[in-house]
Amino acid sequence: MALTTLIELLERLDEVHIQMLDLAATKKQAIMENKVEVLIDILNRESKTMKLVGQLEEQRTQAAYAFLQGVGIRSNLNLNLTELSRLVFDPEDKSRLLQIQKKLSGTLHHLKEANELNQKLIEQSLTFIDYSLDLLVGRPNQEMTYHHPSDKGSNVYRSGLFDARG
Template sequence: MSLTTLIELLERLDENHVQMLDLAAAKKQAIMDNDIDSLVDIMSRESKLTKLSAQLEEQREQSVFAFLQGVGIRSNLNLNLTELSRLVFDPEDKARLLHIQGQLADTLDRLKKANELNQRLIEQTLAFIDYSLDLLVGRPNQEITYQPPSGRPSSVSRPGLFDARG
């Protein structure tokens, strides 16, 4: 395999991550709209893209090893793209490699931020659901029927959301 093959694999990885970024935006909207059916569909498509990413990553590792073999390095070094670019002497190839590295890093950073935002939205949604259930169902041991203050047994205290006695 040549450097061109490696660059093509990196470009495919970037395209895959851009698709995942699009799904992250759709997921954000589905979470905000509370659209469970869309969310399930998006997560299914995300799973397929994640599997494809793993396959492309495996191919990338094989391509790096083949490239290293081609330049005379016989050990299986775990080099990052910056270190690998030092072994590329053709200015055009080096520029292409460094360009896709920057592009891929930017896409991955945006994807990470989108996923973190979606995680926070899900956590907020779950907290809201929990709070809503507490309001609808009531806290454990909370009186279900109204009793005038004078009719309440003195040993039962009503738990509230906030304990001001602290």
């Protein structure tokens, strides 16, 4: 009974992570097309989905503890799925548990890759925006007024790409 609940929660977690993967693909497109409104909407949906993931994770932890107590282990061990599968003796249940573990692991791996790609795209977009602003406005260290060439002490140079002084 507790194992069935645990497997169902793992399947639900996989479904939610697949939704996050779909959101990541939509986010990638929004970043590439520079659609800020769509990006904000996606971020709000991601936030709601992450809250759901947190709730499911909490339920999964409780189901794992219930399973451990069902097999006679009274301590609250924080075992991973491979370790839990060693305590399952029914071959069919063990197979289901290991199958969902493999599926969830693959989904999480794809989600991690998608998030890393989106992060790189955002960094490139910010770099491009900064470069474009520099082309339009000019570098802050380029003075608009005349200074004698020997007077080099008054120049202000930027320390990096983004100027936090506002």
